[in-house]
Amino acid sequence: MNFLPIFKKELSLYFSSSIAFVIIAIFLALSGFFFYTDVIFYNLRNLSGVSLTQGLWQYFFHDMRYILLLTIPLLTMRLFAEEVKMGTIELLFTYPIRDIEILMGKFLASVLFFILILVLTLSYPISLTVIWKSIEAKSLFAGYLGIFLLGTSFIACGTFISSLTENQIVAAISTFGVLVLFWFLTWNEAVAEPVFVGILLRLSLFDRSYNFFRGVIDTRDVVFFTIFILFFLFLTLHFLDSRKWRSLR
Amino acid sequence: MSRVRYLLYGRSTRSWINFLVTILIVLGIAISTEVISFTYNKRFDLTAEKRYTISDQLKKILNSLEERVNVIVFYQSGERMELHDFLRQFSYQSQKLQYELFDLDRNPAKARKYGITNYGETVIEYKGKTAKISYPTEEKIINGILKITRIGKKVVYFLKGHGEISPGVRKL
Numbered sequence: 001m002n003f004l005p006i007f008k009k010e011l012s013l014y015f016s017s018s019i020a021f022v023i024i025a026i027f028l029a030l031s032g033f034f035f036y037t038d039v040i041f042y043n044l045r046n047l048s049g050v051s052l053t054q055g056l057w058q059y060f061f062h063d064m065r066y067i068l069l070l071t072i073p074l075l076t077m078r079l080f081a082e083e084v085k086m087g088t089i090e091l092l093f094t095y096p097i098r099d100i101e102i103l104m105g106k107f108l109a110s111v112l113f114f115i116l117i118l119v120l121t122l123s124y125p126i127s128l129t130v131i132w133k134s135i136e137a138k139s140l141f142a143g144y145l146g147i148f149l150l151g152t153s154f155i156a157c158g159t160f161i162s163s164l165t166e167n168q169i170v171a172a173i174s175t176f177g178v179l180v181l182f183w184f185l186t187w188n189e190a191v192a193e194p195v196f197v198g199i200l201l202r203l204s205l206f207d208r209s210y211n212f213f214r215g216v217i218d219t220r221d222v223v224f225f226t227i228f229i230l231f232f233l234f235l236t237l238h239f240l241d242s243r244k245w246r247s248l249r
Numbered sequence: 250m251s252r253v254r255y256l257l258y259g260r261s262t263r264s265w266i267n268f269l270v271t272i273l274i275v276l277g278i279a280i281s282t283e284v285i286s287f288t289y290n291k292r293f294d295l296t297a298e299k300r301y302t303i304s305d306q307l308k309k310i311l312n313s314l315e316e317r318v319n320v321i322v323f324y325q326s327g328e329r330m331e332l333h334d335f336l337r338q339f340s341y342q343s344q345k346l347q348y349e350l351f352d353l354d355r356n357p358a359k360a361r362k363y364g365i366t367n368y369g370e371t372v373i374e375y376k377g378k379t380a381k382i383s384y385p386t387e388e389k390i391i392n393g394i395l396k397i398t399r400i401g402k403k404v405v406y407f408l409k410g411h412g413e414i415s416p417g418v419r420k421l
Contacts, residue, residue, distance in 0.1 A: 051296065051297060051298060051300070053296050053297070053300075054296075054300065134297075136296070136297050138295040138296075138297070139295045139296045139297070141295065142293075142295045202283070202287075210334065211301075214296070214300075214301060215294070215295045215296035215300075215301070216292060216293065216294050216295065216296070216301045217292070217293040217295065218290060218291075218292045218293075218341070219286065219289075219290045219291045219292070220286050220287055220290045223282065223283065223286035224283060224286070227279045227282055227283055230279075231275065231276070231279050234275055235272070238268070238271060238272065238275075242264070242268055245260065245261065245264040246261075246264075
């Protein structure tokens with residue numbers, strides 16, 4: 001696929017402005033702070049012999065979700081909205097590349113940027129190898145897989161919403177709205193009917209990522225996130241495609 | 250009139266219908282894939298102590314049951330998430346176990362029906378029979394299920410002939 005030019009352009013856009021560095025800096029500062037407090041907390045409770053996964057990684061990943069929610073909509077808001085606003089989107093569509101290549105270029109650039117941040121956060125657990133012999137790398141891997149899938153789902157959703165509007169602020173705030181809704185779908189589950197709760201639980205990004213954080217990989221959760229990502233990418237593509245006839249009237 | 254016809258049969262209308270139908274079809278495929286993935290799943294417990302894998306004993310007991318066993322927990326508000334997480338791993342791994350969670354303070358009528366008075370008390374229901382346990386741990390759930398499913402009456406043995414008090418005699 002010929003998505004590389006777009007991919008490179010998007011990546012260079014992140015880094016040519018200060019956005020990338022600000023996002024990386026904020027992300028690392030926050031996750032560093034969370035990690036520090038989680039380690040302190042773990043040390044306080046360590047007396048009862050809690051495993052690292054249960055006592056530390058779990059909380060670390062739970063905290064990391066908040067930072068994802070905060071940063072990812074800002075990462076994706078300009079993907080399409082800016083092009084529409086500047087009018088460069090028309091130019092983009094006249095290039096001899098297909099819609100799917102444009103989408104993949106933009107989407108994968110954000111995903112790669114996100115992976116880069118995740119790789120940087122790996123330094124926290126690695127630094128602990130100095131103190132502890134085993135950092136329970138297997139369940140740490142499961143947790144990172146969960147965070148990766150969660151973040152990529154956020155990116156897919158944000159990409160779609162960015163394609164709907166020409167205003168970046170609108171794109172960002174709408175993405176926040178949708179993600180928070182998906183997140184807290186089961187927030188007040190005590191008041192809903194049990195059957196209804198069952199369905200909501202399966203839709204909630206929040207609940208579906210728990211297993212990973214605790215060190216369990218269930219194919220059901222992997223499939224759920226994959227479907228979520230693919231569905232939003234499909235919606236984006238479908239919406240971009242509709243542009244050809246929507247202007248007919 | 251031509252305006253109405255245009256709205257009903259026009260290219261734009263047809264395109265919108267196509268647009269929505271395609272989304273619905275893809276949504277249908279997505280949902281069915283999700284449903285299928287629920288039946289055919291694999292679980293990898295990567296924790297060092299295999300914390301989230303239910304014991305062979307409980308698995309064997311659950312598999313031997315003919316019907317579903319229902320675990321009803323009356324929790325203290327605030328404990329819901331923890332209990333929910335704990336019980337979900339069981340219901341994930343066996344179709345034979347389902348559970349319900351009730352806030353004891355918010356469901357007094359239900360609690361009275363089962364004779365529950367303390368936080369955390371749990372009713373295990375199977376084929377109309379119930380057993381009560383003090384808190385839903387794996388061990389207690391196993392004991393509860395065994396208690397209900399045991400066929401026949403309990404046999405109590407007494408030792409005698411060494412000067413013990415016989416069961417019928419009350420002596421203070």
